[in-house]
Amino acid sequence: xxxxxxxxxxxxxxxxxxxxxxxxxxxxxxxxxxxxxxxxxxxxxxxxxxxxxxxxxxxxxxxxxxxxxxxxxxxxxxxxxxxxxxxxxxxxxxxxxxxxxxxxxxxxxxxxxxxxxxxxxxxxxxxxxxxxxxxxxxxxxxxxxxxxxxxxxxxxxxxxxxxxxxxxxxxxxxxxxxxxxxxxxxxxxxxxxxxxxxxxxxxxxxxxxxxxxxxxxxxxxxxxxxxxxxxxxxxxxxxxxxxxxxxxxxxxxxxxxxxxxxxxxxxxxxxxxxxxxxxxxxxxxxxxxxxxxxxxxxxxxxxxxxxxxxxxxxxxxxxxxxxxxxxxxxxxxxxxxxxxxxxxxxxxxxxxx
Numbered sequence: 001x002x003x004x005x006x007x008x009x010x011x012x013x014x015x016x017x018x019x020x021x022x023x024x025x026x027x028x029x030x031x032x033x034x035x036x037x038x039x040x041x042x043x044x045x046x047x048x049x050x051x052x053x054x055x056x057x058x059x060x061x062x063x064x065x066x067x068x069x070x071x072x073x074x075x076x077x078x079x080x081x082x083x084x085x086x087x088x089x090x091x092x093x094x095x096x097x098x099x100x101x102x103x104x105x106x107x108x109x110x111x112x113x114x115x116x117x118x119x120x121x122x123x124x125x126x127x128x129x130x131x132x133x134x135x136x137x138x139x140x141x142x143x144x145x146x147x148x149x150x151x152x153x154x155x156x157x158x159x160x161x162x163x164x165x166x167x168x169x170x171x172x173x174x175x176x177x178x179x180x181x182x183x184x185x186x187x188x189x190x191x192x193x194x195x196x197x198x199x200x201x202x203x204x205x206x207x208x209x210x211x212x213x214x215x216x217x218x219x220x221x222x223x224x225x226x227x228x229x230x231x232x233x234x235x236x237x238x239x240x241x242x243x244x245x246x247x248x249x250x251x252x253x254x255x256x257x258x259x260x261x262x263x264x265x266x267x268x269x270x271x272x273x274x275x276x277x278x279x280x281x282x283x284x285x286x287x288x289x290x291x292x293x294x295x296x297x298x299x300x301x302x303x304x305x306x307x308x309x310x311x312x313x314x315x316x317x318x319x320x321x322x323x324x325x326x327x328x329x330x331x332x333x334x335x336x337x338x339x340x341x342x343x344x345x346x347x348x349x350x351x352x353x
Contacts, residue, residue: 006038006050012326013039013047013065015105023104024053027097032056042121042218042268045316046237050114058096062109065325076100078237079110081162085210088157089149091220091233115232117221121268128227129273139278140286141228145220146251147290149233150209150244163240165208172246173198173304180311183318186334191310191341194303197348201300211247213238216254217270245301248287252280252298252353253305264339280353302353303344310340
């Protein structure tokens with residue numbers, strides 16, 4: 001469990017402090033004495049920094065270094081979505097300002113408020129690890145947070161033009177297929193077999209809702225005094241309007257089961273003790289109750305979520321393999337791509353999540 005852990009920026013991911021300080025002095029209404037810059041080290045896509053301006057703190061988001069696909073890391077879109085969403089969905093942080101002048105730090109970026117809380121990664125605090133009841137309530141709160149997002153009236157929030165829900169599922173399968181093939185570096189036959197299966201089994205849309213598209217434990221922030229209360233949901237770069245079950249499928253894709261092996265079970269996406277004690281079926285049942293709608297069979301959505309996570313891992317690995325990032329955390333991401341392909345294939349063979 002981490003209290004917003006930060007560090008000095010990784011080599012090659014530093015920001016131009018002087019240029020940023022000058023820019024902020026010209027844009028922020030409140031004067032500050034000095035600027036200190038730290039990095040949140042856990043993210044693997046957009047980069048997130050803590051800016052300390054005297055006694056005031058903000059969070060800065062920018063695209064990853066080596067990014068070659070602007071639409072995949074659109075800071076303006078993320079800023080504009082949060083500007084509206086923060087009023088309709090309280091866990092969404094409020095953005096402060098947007099900068100499209102690449103001369104400041106080398107890319108566009110935006111500032112948002114800093115929420116205070118803890119992010120659970122890998123392990124739970126001892127009290128929660130020892131309490132099955134607290135774990136149950138924590139899982140329930142986690143999934144209910146997703147169901148509550150899906151209930152947001154996106155039209156009333158001014159977000160109806162964020163995406164086109166009609167044909168969403170087909171576009172997602174086709175789009176993520178292209179995103180896999182473009183940065184492909186190795187052969188992963190089981191993943192490509194699952195990819196083909198998805199193309200043959202696309203269901204009609206279950207509905208239209210705001211979808212986060214990357215809802216997992218290390219993208220939520222909890223109240224340290226009450227781990228069942230979500231104080232923030234982070235990383236909104238893929239938010240759109242679409243089928244809520246595609247969103248649920250991604251969340252289930254991150255929920256690894258013990259038969260996947262220790263390497264995947266120890267990934268920081270979710271606390272291991274929760275994955276060992278609560279199944280994907282348990283989470284789906286909680287979501288069904290919270291949403292108030294009877295769910296169809298979830299196999300397609302789970303396989304899609306697993307495939308999408310594999311594609312994200314492939315995109316990140318390709319940046320490392322092609323020398324566009326020096327972050328050694330990504331050196332073995334090709335192994336995760338292959339493992340996720342096997343997981344997707346096994347689920348198809350079993351016919352269940």
